[in-house]
Amino acid sequence: MKKFFTAVLAMALLTALPGRAETIRIGFQKGGGLLTALKRQGAVEKAFAPSGTTVRWIEFPAGPQMLEALNAGSIDFGTTGAPPPIFAQAAGIDVVYVGAEPPPVASEAIIVKPDSPIRTVAQLKGKRIAFAKGSGSHLLLVAALNKAGLTLRDVKPIFLGPSEARAAFDGGSVDAWVVWDPYLAAAQKSYNARVVADYTGLLQANGFYLASRAFVQRSPRAVATLLEQIAQAGKWANAHREEMVAMMAPQVGVPPDVITTWLGRQTAGVMPMDAAIVANQQKVADLFYREKLIPRPVTIATQAWTWRRQ
Template identity: 65%
Template sequence: MKKWFCLLLAVPLLSSAAEIRIGFQKGSGLLSMMKTQGVTLPGHQLKWIEFPAGPQMLEALNAGSIDFGSTGAPPPIFAQAGGVDLLYVGAEPAPVNSEAIIVPKDSKIRAVADLKGKRVAFQKGSGSHFLLASALQKAGLKIGDITPIFLSPSDARAAFVSGGIDAWVVWDPYLASAQKAYQARLLADYTGLPLANGFYLASSKFAKESPQLVAALLEQVRQGGKWASEHPKEVSALLTQQTGVPADIVATWMGRSRFGATPVTPEIAANQQRVADLFYQQKLIPRQVNIASRVWTWQPK
């Protein structure tokens, strides 16, 4: 299988050999594929640290355990509100239908408005949190109108199967797997709702001390996204091998994925600010946050 890092030999050799700690979510996003393919930066050792979701990753960023990582839109907002010193250094295309609110196939719940008073599971502070808040707002409801059950994807899956929850908000490949294995019915995805970009994040310390390294990592990701978009079959084969997820599930997942890395433009920052404002309005974060003040300027080659 062709490895995209073979295309990336013109990366600057920076100072002495140093360890760069990168957070990733298994089977999710370009960073996971970069790890699997053995992407390197000349003169530097990449240490890959796996996390179950974005919130846990940003706890590690705050603790100084990682330097760089990627998450959906909400985790850095919750982290900012909690005082984490992070920077938005790059952005991913916003997902549309790779994350959704689902219910059991025989559920009587037919619309988002029917979730009022129901038990809805999701990873607190994740992209699913924003999707749920946005869908509820459109239906004239708030998070306070449901019974939120904060669970990791694996725990939520067990609760979904056992009937311990009424609905589940989750991303691929968990979403695609539940749709196939349990004929889970889709209640809502981002169709018709405000979109939210994914982000590449770095600690302020790392970006200040090693701006060339941040740019080099982002260039790896940018070209990796281009390669992934042009080689969907290779990406599916890679992820099937990496995750152990059946090939047909991976194919569904990849058909709904969007890859890439771009600078955080004023428009993207403004969109992220709308996400933050919604969370503040619904009292999901304790204070307002300013997104533009935490944007690091990246100029791709």
């Protein structure tokens, strides 16, 4: 652990910003993976210390709220799933894609209770389904329904955040729940929840690191330094799962075995925004427009920033 953060600090010293000091405001979610780990260890603060730059961490319940804060100028940098920046673009928010995470397959799912008669996506027709509006779960549900020949108009969407949705799922007021890890892993442990569908065989959805246009234009080297921190943390995290579990369990507030399940279903890291990633995100945006979930088409390529790795 100590060797890892020493290496990260050494790399940061090579890339840290010269010039005037500033404050970088980073938005994160409770189940925010690498950002949660980096916040706990203070590695980002160490990276920017030589330049006098300070770091503030601001927690959000989900991606849409984070992007509202980005638009308002309350944060500079954050991470979300694929849908929130598309909804943000459609609302006129000038969000910039600066990096991408490997797309999840099994770390987000449509789940039902073990005694539910629902076993296929087609059987969701007419059912009450809880999910966070504008989140990655929104995309998963739309993509799964689309493959089954259905749309959101064929089900009864119940827009709830993870905490409220868990209560609704527990109390039986919804028939299914679409959610991401670690909430998914926790539900599987608590309820023996059964997966109806995950991203297997569907349009893939990257996670994204996002920044305000003002931050990218003002401090491109700071953006690159943040991404290098995340990349190095990802390499270490993939090779040291047990230590990641021990680090994240108290921070996220769920049992270690839930964190183990979550981390075992994903590959940590960050990649530059290349043509393939941009094209895939454009497919997500086009799907949302066809389904009338956004009021106008959006273009991803104009919002992508190229990270040139050291």
